[in-house]
Amino acid sequence: EAQVTQNPRYLITVTGKKLTVTCSQNMNHEYMSWYRQDPGLGLRQIYYSMNVEVTDKGDVPEGYKVSRKEKRNFPLILESPSPNQTSLYFCASSAFAASGNTIYFGEGSWLTVV
Amino acid sequence: AQSVTQPDIHITVSEGASLELRCNYSYGATPYLFWYVQSPGQGLQLLLKYFSGDTLVQGIKGFEAEFKRSQSSFNLRKPSVHWSDAAEYFCAVGEEGNKLVFGAGTILRVKS
Numbered sequence: 180e181a182q183v184t185q186n187p188r189y190l191i192t193v194t195g196k197k198l199t200v201t202c203s204q205n206m207n208h209e210y211m212s213w214y215r216q217d218p219g220l221g222l223r224q225i226y227y228s229m230n231v232e233v234t235d236k237g238d239v240p241e242g243y244k245v246s247r248k249e250k251r252n253f254p255l256i257l258e259s260p261s262p263n264q265t266s267l268y269f270c271a272s273s274a275f276a277a278s279g280n281t282i283y284f285g286e287g288s289w290l291t292v293v
Numbered sequence: 294a295q296s297v298t299q300p301d302i303h304i305t306v307s308e309g310a311s312l313e314l315r316c317n318y319s320y321g322a323t324p325y326l327f328w329y330v331q332s333p334g335q336g337l338q339l340l341l342k343y344f345s346g347d348t349l350v351q352g353i354k355g356f357e358a359e360f361k362r363s364q365s366s367f368n369l370r371k372p373s374v375h376w377s378d379a380a381e382y383f384c385a386v387g388e389e390g391n392k393l394v395f396g397a398g399t400i401l402r403v404k405s
Binding site: 276 | 297302325335336337339344383385387388389390391392393395396397398
């Protein structure tokens with residue numbers, strides 16, 4: 180079954196404590212990205228990756244890092260989380276970085292920073 | 294940059310009534326347009342998409358949407374709403390590189 184898997188699904192952490200949200204897809208997709216969802220703002224892209232070792236900033240990259248060492252994995256790293264990073268995070272993937280390719284979303288990760 | 298506007302933050306309809314959720318976009322060329330639904334505590338589910346061709350697009354769960362270039366709109370409709378349709382609905386436009394630009398969302402409440 181085609182899947183984008185995120186972990187953890189729910190996390191409460193404290194300000195400044197580094198954390199990583201993992202994302203893995205089993206479809207051999209080249210393109211992966213991270214979004215955050217906030218009330219009244221919809222979803223906004225944080226980072227994206229066109230392929231292994233190719234990453235770039237989205238619209239709201241501040242406070243986040245990513246890496247793409249393997250094709251299937253695209254972790255989101257919060258080096259020093261702050262309360263304004265409390266949000267619902269979605270990982271997404273598609274076969275290629277071309278408009279119109281079907282985008283598959285993970286189930287979301289609820290992150291609370293206190 | 295592209296943008297998507299969903300003018301209605303909340304909409305309440307009676308079960309069995311018709312529904313129309315509004316979406317306006319700004320995009321220079323022919324856009325790729327999407328509607329997603331998010332049920333409470335759930336992820337995103339694609340309802341339908343428009344790339345080209347017939348401007349009336351059929352989706353899952355009895356939803357349809359009509360692309361109107363002259364109005365830069367892609368409104369979502371359903372002739373008869375069910376209580377299970379209560380959710381948040383997002384309109385999105387596809388940008389270069391397969392990035393999606395989302396609207397702020399419309400929360401649909403269904404009253405019995």
